[in-house]
Amino acid sequence: MCKSRLKVYFFLFVGLTLSVGVCRCGSSSNDIVTDDDPAVDDALIKEDSSTGIDVVGLSISHPMEVRKRIFESEIPAVSFEEKRQILYAVLDTLYKLKAYQEEDIYAEVDSLNYLAIHYLKNILLDKKSRLYPLKHKMLNQITSSDKTFSIYYWEENIGEPIPTTLSVYQYFGTDGNLHSFFNMDDQDREDFDFSTSKIIGIYKLSSTHEQMLYLLNFEGCTGNESCFKGSTIAEITENGLKFDYNSFGEGVEYFFESYASGDKLTISYNAKLKELTYKHVFANKSEQKVFLFDGAMFGAKE
Numbered sequence: 433m434c435k436s437r438l439k440v441y442f443f444l445f446v447g448l449t450l451s452v453g454v455c456r457c458g459s460s461s462n463d464i465v466t467d468d469d470p471a472v473d474d475a476l477i478k479e480d481s482s483t484g485i486d487v488v489g490l491s492i493s494h495p496m497e498v499r500k501r502i503f504e505s506e507i508p509a510v511s512f513e514e515k516r517q518i519l520y521a522v523l524d525t526l527y528k529l530k531a532y533q534e535e536d537i538y539a540e541v542d543s544l545n546y547l548a549i550h551y552l553k554n555i556l557l558d559k560k561s562r563l564y565p566l567k568h569k570m571l572n573q574i575t576s577s578d579k580t581f582s583i584y585y586w587e588e589n590i591g592e593p594i595p596t597t598l599s600v601y602q603y604f605g606t607d608g609n610l611h612s613f614f615n616m617d618d619q620d621r622e623d624f625d626f627s628t629s630k631i632i633g634i635y636k637l638s639s640t641h642e643q644m645l646y647l648l649n650f651e652g653c654t655g656n657e658s659c660f661k662g663s664t665i666a667e668i669t670e671n672g673l674k675f676d677y678n679s680f681g682e683g684v685e686y687f688f689e690s691y692a693s694g695d696k697l698t699i700s701y702n703a704k705l706k707e708l709t710y711k712h713v714f715a716n717k718s719e720q721k722v723f724l725f726d727g728a729m730f731g732a733k734e
Contacts, residue, residue: 499616502546512560519551523570523586530589538590545588545598549614552584556602556612576634577703580604581646581666583631594653596628606643606670613673626650626664626675626686635701637665640727644668645677647708647725649699654690661697662688663708665729680723680730687723687730707733 507515522544529541555561565573566584575582585599601613615627633649646666653659664686665679680687691697695714701707706725711718723730 498543499546502543502550505550507551507554512555512558512564515551515555516564516566519548519555519566520568522548522551523568526586526589527570532589541589548586549598549600552600553612553614556584556600557610559610561602562610574631574634576636576646578636580636581634583634585630587630588628593656595630596625596652597630598628599631601673603668603673605668605672611672615675625652626662628652629662632661633699633701635703637725638703638706638727639725641667647701649701657693658690659693660688660690661699661710662686663699663723663730678729689721 526541526544526548529537529544552566555566570586571584572586573582573584581601581603583599583601585597587595588598590596599615601615603611603613605611629650629652631648631650633647635647637645637647639645644667646668647663648666649661649663651659651661663679664675665677667674667677676685679685689697689710689712691712691714695712697713698711700709700711702709708723708725708730710721712720722733724733
């Protein structure tokens, strides 16, 4: 009988058909069966004797196909607690793999990240997720000021020192039901990528707009010496959560500032005054920008 290990062969247990991994006693760790599927032809196996993990990953050649197959896979009709334990098992493996800082680690953990996202999205549709909060050392949570909008997130390991974040949103829709959302909008821009930024603040906005609006403050880095913080408005519509709102007028969806290592940039929001404040301290000097929310969008305070 094969030695029991945490492994991505775990896919078989949850009924996925992304890849076929076969553990054979006495066989090489490179034994893997594929079915000519382009998403699994370049599968990898990594074995680490110190942790007891076998990892079946998928090469970076087909990441979007892998993600698509994961999101199209059917999650077993099991209980909330059973789904939660499956999610925790995937997160356990991701936590152990944080120790690896190799160039190809992204190819090995990407499928695990998206399997975790797939399960988390499903779990967050269940009202029990609000009664029994998810708790895991890989998982963080931030909740809006009115307790109706939450984001669960973790830092993904892409084999580089620059952190990127994966976030799953939970919110009440216009129909009054719980909804979940994962932002896969990879932005082709050099200054920042909102979809992989860490959300550091969520605030329900008192607005004249017909839809529900939330202010999201976020942060991230584009290099070892360059980071950013910014703000945007998320809009809850009949068609779901949208991030293309005219947050700062004239079609501007995001406001952000970059700052260098050694600088200090803080963002604060005063709900009573409806003021969003950026304070940038650098080289013994400080600059401050204040934006006022007029019920529909933010504008520079005069």
